[in-house]
Amino acid sequence: MALIVQKYGGSSVGTLERIKHVASKVMQAKQEGHDVVVVVSAMQGETDRLIQLASALGPEPDPREYDMLVSTGEQVSMALLAIALNTKNCPARSYTGPQIGIMTDRFHTKARILDIKTDLLHRELSEGYVVVVAGFQGKNERGDTTTLGRGGSDTTAVALAAALKAHECHIYTDVDGVYTTDPRVIPEASLLSHISFEEMLEMASLGAKVLQMRSVELASKHNMPIRVLSTFSNNNMGTLVTFEEKIMQKRLVSGIAFSREEAIIAINGVPNRAGIEGYILGQISDANIEIDMIAQNATDKDTTDFTFTQHRKDYDKTLSIMQQLGNELGAFSVKTNPKVAKLSLIGIGMRSHTGVASKMFKALGDVGINIQMITTSEIKISVVINEDCLEKGIRAIHEAFELDKLSTEKQQVFLEL
């Protein structure tokens, strides 16, 4: 007997049939003896429909009213799920974010949760109800409805789980869990039985869109284990995202994340004086362009090479700024490549194991891929390569680290309920 928070996304509640299916999954957890709080997103397509209505009235809808409007999407699905549960004689009560006491800051359309009142939740649970909560929303100090921004339902679920000290937070999606890399690109990708918060954050920030980043941060902060599961398959336990100490079986690396549509810009032979890097990046950020990776090499004591990557959409604007800067600073050259991709190997194990980087670079070299830039963090090595080599590169590293064989460890690391 434990307290479980379950979250079902928009595709999981996208039709009445699916809502009935979700109801049966909720009842299963209830029948296993658990207290259950369910967080739901809006039915697939509903939020977009509401946003289109608002947009048709003018270019910048009033943010307070925009939140009032779009928050109805979750209210519809929560009520329908509660109706489905009650129809099956499973007592359930639904609550909007404001009603259940999810308190946020005042920033409409991108509010952050500040506090969750748990009195009402505890009372309803103790009376045997399944509590169904609308995801993605709360209220500010004035009592106005706020929304948490896209994907905010994951955050609602984790915040509720943390506030209630739940046993686990289950995030149901349309994928089976977290894979070693995107299975649409590498079919041999393995489903991970577990992954650490830190690894998941690196995966999420690098484009693996299973969980919203903020929800992983929040889970990590509160040591709240998240299990990513498929709504549509009963046959696996998904992926447990948890804190490192709970993971009994250590792995060297856990997965490969990647992002396409990057551009790389290098300015070489810049006079090496204090503050030069800040000056260069200041010009870029003044133009509202976001930078991704940054690397600097000292080539000799008088000059320096400075390289960064960014999303390809801003490439032309950046190029003209950098050419001007090159002239102004008397740089040796400005070299760019607008058709690159980023590939990152992630693993908590690499902290204590040397040789991960060299094995990765060797794997890429063996298939003839030229590395154009490297950055590293404690649990991640990222490289920039030509975009048309991306798949070949992922596969080479996937094989070198035998990531396709991870599946066999699947059943070993689940926390006991």
Added chain:
Amino acid sequence: MALIVQKYGGSSVGTLERIKHVASKVMQAKQEGHDVVVVVSAMQGETDRLIQLASALGPEPDPREYDMLVSTGEQVSMALLAIALNTKNCPARSYTGPQIGIMTDRFHTKARILDIKTDLLHRELSEGYVVVVAGFQGKNERGDTTTLGRGGSDTTAVALAAALKAHECHIYTDVDGVYTTDPRVIPEASLLSHISFEEMLEMASLGAKVLQMRSVELASKHNMPIRVLSTFSNNNMGTLVTFEEKIMQKRLVSGIAFSREEAIIAINGVPNRAGIEGYILGQISDANIEIDMIAQNATDKDTTDFTFTQHRKDYDKTLSIMQQLGNELGAFSVKTNPKVAKLSLIGIGMRSHTGVASKMFKALGDVGINIQMITTSEIKISVVINEDCLEKGIRAIHEAFELDKLSTEKQQVFLEL
């Protein structure tokens, strides 16, 4: 400068174009210097769509969750109207019924308003906002969302107007106001410039579906004038529904209401003993059949004739009950007619004027219509006639009382703002 509560129905906010049009009407009132509170219904078709979703999940959706679901319809239209107003630089804030403080009893799907908190309303109005309120909903003591039942937005508007001591409550619909009779039946029908609460209640209960009856009762109780107006026409002042003393120009009669699909049942020669009427009607109500008109004639001191009408749908059931009763009581005969209609002449003036009834009966007689039953109240005379004579009867009375000439008085009785 006054405080006006405006209410727009589902067809008035049925599309984004119409919502923009409503915004311009609200702004017009605001520009005339008034404080404005706007009550909106759900966009046309939306409530039905939500009800269908609930019904598809089971035959009897949980009432609390049903209210949670259907109350989103008004929330969408209120937010869209507030967005439209803000887009046009008219500061507006929308509130659900629960948020603004509309307190109801605990009866889901048919709650009654018990109290309205006005602090927030007054604060928003004093800061210059148009306050847009979702109609048809409130919250009970537990904080759960309740709905007032179909047409409840009229009631919300009148209750808000009464609580705020508004100058008038404007109900915008898709008709121009209240007519002397249904203009689809009698094209010569006149638009009434004014009508008393009592007359309006008689009209409403007799099938003129312009205003929800409960809202008229509430307005009458609180002496809150209601003006019924067309959303789509700027050229008339609609119909003012108000208390009798405010109406400067008295009329003999105000209109003709009617209802089709009635059936009449008469039991004749029943032994006349105390309680016999209650015994007969008890049999009918035990079968869950609703009775409309009732009349009794004492024919001689030993027996009595007892006649009533009801909706035609229950006719067969009633007939068999009455035939049994006739045998049991030894009645002389049971006479019925399942194809009759009710026609009622309504007018506060008839209280003090004799001759209204005889003029009405003569008008019907002149066109060869046989009256099968008569009942009267202080401001109403109702007759039952064959359904196929209904139109001819309405027209005859309409002409006899010169109701087609009422339009000329139109501009005379408006209350000053």
